[in-house]
Amino acid sequence: MQAINASPRTGVGSRDDFERLFREEYPRVVGIANRVLADRQAAEDVAQEVFVDFHRLHRADAPYAGPWLHAAAAHRALNAIRSRLRRAKREAAYPAPVPADPAEEAERAEERRLVRAALARMPNRGATVLALRYSGLSYSEVAGALGVGVNQVGTLLRRAEAQLRREVERGTSR
Amino acid sequence: MGHLGDGALRRLIDEPLAMSDSERFHYQHCERCQARRREYEVETESAGRLLAVGPAEVDTQAALRAVTARSGQPAPAPLRLFARSASSLNAFRRPILLAAALLALASVAVTAGPALLTTTIFEPKGPVTTVTVNPPTGDTEGLVAGLPDLSAYGDMTVIKKAQTQTGVTAAEAASTTGLKVLTPPAQYATGSVTYTTVTASEGSFTFSKTKAIAAAQAAGKPVPVFPDGIDGSTIDVTAGPALVEVFGTVDKNSTLSNLPLIVASSKAPVVKSTGVSYEQLEAFLVAQPGIAGNATLVAAIHAIGAPLAAGQLAIPIPADRATSKDETTSGVPGVLISDKTGLASALVWQKGDIVYAAGGHFDESQLLAIYQSIG
Numbered sequence: 001m002q003a004i005n006a007s008p009r010t011g012v013g014s015r016d017d018f019e020r021l022f023r024e025e026y027p028r029v030v031g032i033a034n035r036v037l038a039d040r041q042a043a044e045d046v047a048q049e050v051f052v053d054f055h056r057l058h059r060a061d062a063p064y065a066g067p068w069l070h071a072a073a074a075h076r077a078l079n080a081i082r083s084r085l086r087r088a089k090r091e092a093a094y095p096a097p098v099p100a101d102p103a104e105e106a107e108r109a110e111e112r113r114l115v116r117a118a119l120a121r122m123p124n125r126g127a128t129v130l131a132l133r134y135s136g137l138s139y140s141e142v143a144g145a146l147g148v149g150v151n152q153v154g155t156l157l158r159r160a161e162a163q164l165r166r167e168v169e170r171g172t173s174r
Numbered sequence: 175m176g177h178l179g180d181g182a183l184r185r186l187i188d189e190p191l192a193m194s195d196s197e198r199f200h201y202q203h204c205e206r207c208q209a210r211r212r213e214y215e216v217e218t219e220s221a222g223r224l225l226a227v228g229p230a231e232v233d234t235q236a237a238l239r240a241v242t243a244r245s246g247q248p249a250p251a252p253l254r255l256f257a258r259s260a261s262s263l264n265a266f267r268r269p270i271l272l273a274a275a276l277l278a279l280a281s282v283a284v285t286a287g288p289a290l291l292t293t294t295i296f297e298p299k300g301p302v303t304t305v306t307v308n309p310p311t312g313d314t315e316g317l318v319a320g321l322p323d324l325s326a327y328g329d330m331t332v333i334k335k336a337q338t339q340t341g342v343t344a345a346e347a348a349s350t351t352g353l354k355v356l357t358p359p360a361q362y363a364t365g366s367v368t369y370t371t372v373t374a375s376e377g378s379f380t381f382s383k384t385k386a387i388a389a390a391q392a393a394g395k396p397v398p399v400f401p402d403g404i405d406g407s408t409i410d411v412t413a414g415p416a417l418v419e420v421f422g423t424v425d426k427n428s429t430l431s432n433l434p435l436i437v438a439s440s441k442a443p444v445v446k447s448t449g450v451s452y453e454q455l456e457a458f459l460v461a462q463p464g465i466a467g468n469a470t471l472v473a474a475i476h477a478i479g480a481p482l483a484a485g486q487l488a489i490p491i492p493a494d495r496a497t498s499k500d501e502t503t504s505g506v507p508g509v510l511i512s513d514k515t516g517l518a519s520a521l522v523w524q525k526g527d528i529v530y531a532a533g534g535h536f537d538e539s540q541l542l543a544i545y546q547s548i549g
Contacts, residue, residue, distance in 0.1 A: 019238060026234050034230040043230055044237065051241045057461055064469040071476055115224045123486060125303075134225045139189055147477030148306065154181030155500075158214060161221040168224060 017060035022051060025066060029073045032135040036077035036119060036127070038112045046076050067144035074131040074145075075124065082120045118167035126160035133157055175200050183211045187218055298442045298487045300524035301507035304498035305477045305488050326389035327398060328381040336375035336414060340368065347371050351415040353439050353528065356548040362435050362540065363421040372416040374441070380408045396463035404458050409447045416440035433518050435534040437548065442487065442527050487529060489522065501538075503545050510538060521545050 029050055034043035050072045058065065119127045125146065132142045133153075142157075143150040175196055178186075185192055186201070193201070201207050339346075344355045347369040355369070383405040386398045422434025456475070465471045474490070491498045491511060501510040501521060508523030511533075520533025521541045532544050 022238050022241065023234055026237055027230075027232050030230050030232050034227050035225060038227045040228065040230045044232060048237060048241050048244070052244050053457065055241070057457055057466065058472075059467065062467070062469065064473060068472070068476070111224075118224075130221065130225060133188075134222065139185060139192065147473045151181060154183070154185035155179065156181075158180045158184040158217075161217050164221055164224060165217060 014060055018055060021060045021065055025069050026051070028135065028137075029069050032070055032073040032131050032137075033077040033080075035131045035135045036074060036116075037081060038116065042080065043077065046080060047073060050076055064144075067141070067147075070132055070137060070141065070145040071128065074128040077131065078119065078124060078127050081116045085117060085120050114168050114171045115164075117171050118164055121167050122160070122163055125156065126163050129153065129156045130160045130164060177204065178207045178210075180210075180214075183207060184214055184218070186211055187215055298524065298527075298529075299485050301486060302509055302522050302524045302529065303486045303488050303500075304491045304509045304511065305474075306491050306493045306498070326393075327386040328379055329385065331378045331380075332375075333378060333410075334374065334376040337373040338370065340370045342369050342371060344369060347417055347419075351417045353415065353417045353441075355417070356419065356437050356439065356530075358421065358435060358437060358532070358544045359547045362536070362544050366422070368420045370418040370420070372414050372418075372440075374412065374414040376410065376412045378408055378410040381405055390463075398463065399458070399461040399466075401458055401461065407448055409445065411446075412444045414440055433533075433535045435532065435536070435544065437544075438531045440529050442524065442529050487524065501542070503542055508545070510541065512538075 026047060029047040030040070030043050033046040033050075034040055037043050037046070050069055053072065054060075054065070054069060058068065062068070119130070122130075129142060129146065132145055133139075137145070139153040140150050142153045146153075146156070148156070178197055178201060182193070182197055201211075339350065342350065344367075347353075348355050350371045350373065357363070381400075381404050383398075383400040386400065390397050417439050419437045420434060421436070424434065424436070460466060460472050460475055465475070489498070489509065489511065494514075496511055496513050498509050498511045501508050506523055506525060508521055510519060510521050512519040518533065518535055519538060519541055520531055521544075522529065522531045523545070524530070530548075532541060532548070536544070
């Protein structure tokens, strides 16, 4: 594989642009993926995939770079938990390893699982708005990532929060 | 002013300075809005607890090295400038084209996620949603001309052709389509009723790199981009049956100001796709000449793609021509779409696997009355 470098097609300085974009956005993109996955290592994997895709498809100085990366991080992380849940279903027939942690850890793990399952069941837009906002993006940044007006963000967020609560309750009562 | 909306109250919790003076004045003197805000705050705190995660400290430098090593493709061509479209129809055609392409993409995402597939089905379960699509800026004469003609990217096969019949009776319409004939309130259903039926149709599209390149070269357009996995993959779409009821007359003299009530129902489209992942198809679309590098189009693709990926039908709304808002009536969520002149509106909703629409020269309250009668 060849490395990223400046070339006639990418234009002079494109490598610098990409590195600057990466340094500015990588921690935040990991944060968004981690908000969905609750798994830092998996979040880093997702973030790196997102940057690889972005580099393949877009210029680093594109004005939409930030919103694209934020939305892609949330979408890819949501896809990852959905895949993970499907895989868990398939593997449910096999005995799980006995946890070495005390009951408190098991309880926390169960809550994490319930929340991830709830996010996976929610419509993408709702789950995405939660991931973005609770990762610290402003309403304006969330609007940019979702392609909606800033005045719509509060409404989407309000609905998504209510839906998250319902979905977690639904998962708990199962 | 009226009470603050849910969104404004929710934003007040996070960004209190974003409130306008009139909103702030109302809020400070309205116990009801203050109570709602407190209620929302409880839910916000609850969501915050549920979504709390541990710190995600990262080694950015190491990550940059890893990504740099994995990235083998050069960046795409520089940003393109587009011309203004002279045709008002084209402003609608492009979002619809994108929506159709994304519908196919979403079919993969709904049940598949990122893994490679052999077959996947898109069956929208609702609710219907809308996506605002911003108009292109600058000189857009060449914008539509610059877009790829996706129909030239492969081979279309009509498996079952739709048959359209106009002027049938209500009983025949119901029998032909299997759909229920809807009867709106008499005061809105003036004039004669014309029933039009459309039978179910099915078609498939197989991507062909060879054909796409040849078509582009023949038209003197940029050569399309075909990432691995796209060539040879097939998308199958089943649509309809559908039933359209026109209460009055629609002809060449019809305008938005005299549009009669039109009620339509259709079985939601079902899409199957083979061979490629969601990521591959989306990357394919945004990489095409005429789309790649155009922030407006790429944003539209992602905006339309998100609800489709969640199994919702998404209706593109050109921001300069129409507005939309969510409208839940009798527990069924729908969307109200209005043209910016205020002359015509339509309400669209989905129940089960049937999508319904009612529209014409009506205001919101009239459409809601119609909906409550037939919805």
